Amino acid sequence: MALVLAARGRRGLLIAVGAVCAALTMALHPWIPNGAVNLGSLFQTFLPWAGLSIPVLLVAAAGRRSRLAAAAVLAPVAVWGCLFGGTLADKRSERPGGGNFTVVSHNVDEENPDPARTARALAASGADVLALEEMSPKATPVYERELATGYPYRSDTLGVRLWSKHPLNDVEAVPIMPWTRAVRATVETPGGPVAVYAAHLASVRVTPDAGFTTARRNDAARKLAAAVRAEPLDRVVVMGDLNGTADDSALRPLTSRLTSAQREAGAGFGFTWPAALPVVRIDQILVKGMSATSSWTLPATGSDHLPVAASLRL
Template sequence: MAVLVGVGMLVAARPPVDVLGSFGSLLQTFLPWSGVGVLVLLALAALRRSAVTAVAVLVPAVVWCSLFGGMLVDKRGAGAAGGDLTVVSHNVHDGNPDPAGTARSLTASGAQVIALEELSPRTAPAYERALAESHPYHSVQGTVGLWSTYPLRDVRPLAIMPWTRALRATADTPKGPLAVYTAHLASVRVSLAKGFNTARRNEAAVALAAAVRAEPLDRVVVVGDFNGTTDDSALAPVTAGLRSAQEEAGAGFGFSWPASFPVTRIDQILVKGVTAVSAWTLPRTASDHLPVAATLRW
């Protein structure tokens, strides 16, 4: 069983997509929790008082540590004081009953750039009013929006889906221009007929990746609700060439969903051309996601 668990982790980390299909995405989404299997095997070894079994458990333990051990190290730097810009991304939920309170919670982070996903015709004006004084530069495109203390230009929607759920903008910061992409990839559908269906999400990821590859600026940050983790190889088109701020400068896994008991990180802050010096999750708001934040330096 120990060997099977260890081999299973390795296969799940890089599954043959043509064989496992979208089920591979499901495995990779929750792969960090495979460590629970190691603990169960270790408990069974102790129950049996078997030294041989305990040694065998080292196989999956070493595999898990090789995959995720680095996430257990606190890599946070000096925080906002050690960076040039702080960015926050939050899926605020289209049914959020307290947009003003959510906005206050996000501005308390001190972020200069705030990206929001899952805006609705009802809530978007409420965020515009609540953030107008602290973040006077903003743009709402479809269901996503970007607010900034620095001027925004070259703002345009991105056609990653039939309806607008992504935008691109240039933030003119004191250190120079920064390309900011905000995206909300399609939701994953689970049904008895089709199982774990990620096709529409994966297509949106490919379209977003094409836009990011064509970006002329050297400094880029891509944020949003990806409905998938950076471990999900199906999202490699958009995650390749970018670095996760959480993996580079966070503490722990930074799980962001569901907010009531986070078990996975589907909300991302990815960077290129800048360095993440700190990354963290913010306190819970009235949404079903936790906000994610990162301080960047260049």
């Protein structure tokens, strides 16, 4: 009997050690180094899902009937709660006088089989400004036709485009990559000018030999952050497919200067990709000089991303 209790105690100790390691990994995620395989960015991309370790540890503790292990599991529960407890709350506001400027961003997918339907769905959102990424040359005329009535102002950039109900001034491509993947414009809203950036950062890949490859994305993010730092207007919106989450420390040059609309005024995680079963939020709306009153995702279109929307108070 003594030997059985000792063995059970050792197994309980291993579970307790695992629980403490899980808690520390989540708590110290900003300091996980990237190194050659970008382990930090990979872990931060799926950080909310680290909470799945908690039920596994609880089941293991129950199976071993270990009070020590069960108590240790409270550590990752507490850390995950501190990190994401507020995220789960519904912070959207529908009160009068809330937002007066609505924006939508969508990676429409260059392989989208029905761009006309996607354009109509985006127009039906009633947003003041639409930022569309991954616009193919073939589909662009379709979006131009479908959005012409509700959005008389647009940028004529390639790949990434803005459509607006309000006049656009100072439209220019932002050189974050060798080809056009970002555009900046001044939107002349009834509440005053707002600098709006639409961006599509470089894609990331996970490969056995190179790990999580993010170098081109990180470089593009630094260049976009430099443009935002130099922005003369006080009110700024940056939106688009950033191919990274707000937790990714590699994107901190950009995200540290702006507020995530989803975190400020969303409900839940607002996952956007893949559209069929979203597990990460890589499509972002970031703001400065104004507050978000609501943030949400729109229903799926023909794209592999979900559109994201935010109502802002100018």
